[in-house]
Amino acid sequence: MLLFEILTVALKSLVKNKVRTLLTMLGIIIGVGAVITMLAIGEGAKKLVEAEIATMGTNVITVSSNSNPRTAVRQESGTGNAIKLTDVESIKYQVQGVNYISPVVTTYGRLRAGSKNWRTMAYGVNSEYFFIRNYDVSDGQFFSSTQIQSGAKVMVLGKTVADYLFPDGGAVGQRITIRNVPVEIVGVLAEKGQSAVGGDLDDVVLIPYTTVLARLRGWREPQITINVSAISKDIIPIVKEEILQLLLLKNKTLTEDSFIVNSQTDLANMANNVSSTITLLLSSIAGISLIVGGIGIMNIMLVSVTERIKEIGLRMAVGAKKRDVLRQFIFEAIFLSGLGGIIGIVLGSVVAKVVGNMMNWSVVITTWSVLLSFSFSAIIGIFFGWYPARKAANLNLIDALRYE
Amino acid sequence: MLINLIEVKDLTKTYKMGDIEVHALQSINLSIQKGEFVSIMGMSGSGKTTLMNILGCLDKPTSGSYRLDNVMIEDIPKDDLADIRNQKIGFVFQSFYLLSRTSALENVELPLLYRKSLKRKERISMAEDALKTVQMSERLHHYPNQLSGGQQQRVAIARAIVNNPVILFADEPTGNLDSRTSLEIINVFQELHKKGITIIIVTHEPEIAQFTERIVTFSDGKIINDVKNHKIESAMEVLKQLSHAKKEEN
Numbered sequence A: 001m002l003l004f005e006i007l008t009v010a011l012k013s014l015v016k017n018k019v020r021t022l023l024t025m026l027g028i029i030i031g032v033g034a035v036i037t038m039l040a041i042g043e044g045a046k047k048l049v050e051a052e053i054a055t056m057g058t059n060v061i062t063v064s065s066n067s068n069p070r071t072a073v074r075q076e077s078g079t080g081n082a083i084k085l086t087d088v089e090s091i092k093y094q095v096q097g098v099n100y101i102s103p104v105v106t107t108y109g110r111l112r113a114g115s116k117n118w119r120t121m122a123y124g125v126n127s128e129y130f131f132i133r134n135y136d137v138s139d140g141q142f143f144s145s146t147q148i149q150s151g152a153k154v155m156v157l158g159k160t161v162a163d164y165l166f167p168d169g170g171a172v173g174q175r176i177t178i179r180n181v182p183v184e185i186v187g188v189l190a191e192k193g194q195s196a197v198g199g200d201l202d203d204v205v206l207i208p209y210t211t212v213l214a215r216l217r218g219w220r221e222p223q224i225t226i227n228v229s230a231i232s233k234d235i236i237p238i239v240k241e242e243i244l245q246l247l248l249l250k251n252k253t254l255t256e257d258s259f260i261v262n263s264q265t266d267l268a269n270m271a272n273n274v275s276s277t278i279t280l281l282l283s284s285i286a287g288i289s290l291i292v293g294g295i296g297i298m299n300i301m302l303v304s305v306t307e308r309i310k311e312i313g314l315r316m317a318v319g320a321k322k323r324d325v326l327r328q329f330i331f332e333a334i335f336l337s338g339l340g341g342i343i344g345i346v347l348g349s350v351v352a353k354v355v356g357n358m359m360n361w362s363v364v365i366t367t368w369s370v371l372l373s374f375s376f377s378a379i380i381g382i383f384f385g386w387y388p389a390r391k392a393a394n395l396n397l398i399d400a401l402r403y404e
Numbered sequence B: 001m002l003i004n005l006i007e008v009k010d011l012t013k014t015y016k017m018g019d020i021e022v023h024a025l026q027s028i029n030l031s032i033q034k035g036e037f038v039s040i041m042g043m044s045g046s047g048k049t050t051l052m053n054i055l056g057c058l059d060k061p062t063s064g065s066y067r068l069d070n071v072m073i074e075d076i077p078k079d080d081l082a083d084i085r086n087q088k089i090g091f092v093f094q095s096f097y098l099l100s101r102t103s104a105l106e107n108v109e110l111p112l113l114y115r116k117s118l119k120r121k122e123r124i125s126m127a128e129d130a131l132k133t134v135q136m137s138e139r140l141h142h143y144p145n146q147l148s149g150g151q152q153q154r155v156a157i158a159r160a161i162v163n164n165p166v167i168l169f170a171d172e173p174t175g176n177l178d179s180r181t182s183l184e185i186i187n188v189f190q191e192l193h194k195k196g197i198t199i200i201i202v203t204h205e206p207e208i209a210q211f212t213e214r215i216v217t218f219s220d221g222k223i224i225n226d227v228k229n230h231k232i233e234s235a236m237e238v239l240k241q242l243s244h245a246k247k248e249e250n
């Protein structure tokens, strides 16, 4: 018998038994669909975390004072501030592998432009901060090192803030006040959008740190943190260690506990651990649904072959060989699991996208999840198509014909 | 010289069910020549079906030899046996055995699917011819559940003759049919016989056996009688008389 004829016979028999065909495919569809959806969501979570971390900048190391009262060493001045401005210069010139470095002095303040008010946090930084955070200006420019040195009353705004204060545009060049200190807007940052967890990355106000320290300091000693961007990802641990050693050398009264030196990779590793756990969990659920789907296929295939023993007997009585019967059933199984697999992939992708939209979460359908689920269902489908068919084809012809 | 199409020597078939042995066939010797129309009769359980299955290459004997068309069947591997069933033998079952949800034409085409080098067109035209022979040309695309018992048996006969077999076996082909329909089916066999096909049928009913040339009678797995029928009836004639009688009644 020619392969083409067997193919036709197999297809016809699937069409003639629509309910059985659909039920069998359903197992595959659900199994494959679940795997695709689960893995897409898991992968999406991973990407989300990666994106969140990437918004922080490139190879960023943050150095801050540990203000935890239990471990912090109180300074003679009575504040918990272990980092001094001079540390920035020291790190810059004495630690190898530092690409950019900027102090960050945080202050709260109300911006006022005409009748409009905006309450926000403002960061006092130097001009290297823009490179650490990967900022771009869409309008105007960053402040220059001269402006930093002179403590110029200038400011760069994020898009959200600029749009609020100046809905008609033209923020650059305008004078506004912060905490009643008049400043000039010299630049507006390019839009960064939302962070993966929903924070607005464009709600930013940047001022030269000198200006903050001179004009906008609050009633207490300003907290200084230092942002460093290392030359490469690989040397981050070394740079961290060197920074810590340098700080300890400069001030013998402090201990390692006085500082918190964090890097993006620390965060990334932690986050990766979490999202790997999530992916593992989702994969197990997906795996279980594949197995359940597989059992469904097996069940229906077994029942259907039993139902069809008479048919097999008849086909053999009129001249079908064992291999003809086997091939027919294997083809049927290939069609079933192939078509079911494709539908499952499409359905799984759609569900993943819908879920992603609902949760505002970008899902990622990976090639390997498609390949994995598809080949798994194909193997199950084909095995459970072949196995009972083989049993039936091995039956004595008369017994098969008489089978009730 | 007449050629023996079938030659059976010392054929036995024993079924084992646990400790019990059923000797369904005991030392059968039988020769059937090309072109004969034979009926096999006997009580229920006498071994008729068992013999037919062996002759039709559907089952293997326990011992003895069987030669069909000069081929020793015992020595043949399974796959070649499938080819013999496919090319030399037609088999009609008591309970039709048509594939459900499959048209009459496709049912008849079935054996041709398992034969190499036949194009779809050829298969269909052969299947149509076979259905025409059994006067079923009007019902090519009906499904079995849309056909009467007699019509279903005609389709089954068409399937058995579609491969132009050298021999046609029919195990109680009229067993599930009323007497008039039975006559119609027997008429089909007689027409096929006229065309030169060798036919062996099993039947319970002596009236049916009267339409065949030779009557072999079984009892307890043995042949107890094997006679020529000297006054063969014509199913066509009987059918004519029947419709005549019916007209006069009205």
Ligand SMILES: Nc1ncnc2c1ncn2[C@@H]1O[C@H](COP(=O)(O)OP(=O)(O)OP(=O)(O)O)[C@@H](O)[C@H]1O
Binding pocket: B015, B016, B017, B022, B023, B024, B042, B043, B044, B045, B046, B047, B048, B049, B050, B051
């Ligand atoms: N598969 C089997 N297993 C065991 N015994 C069997 C089997 N098939 C047939 N027999 C026995 O063999 C004997 C002959 O059976 P067979 O079917 O040939 O009878 P038969 O003449 O065709 O009867 P009927 O006219 O009722 O169809 C019976 O006693 C039956 O019980």
Ligand SMILES: [Mg+2]
Binding pocket: B048, B049, B050, B171
């Ligand atoms: Mg019988």
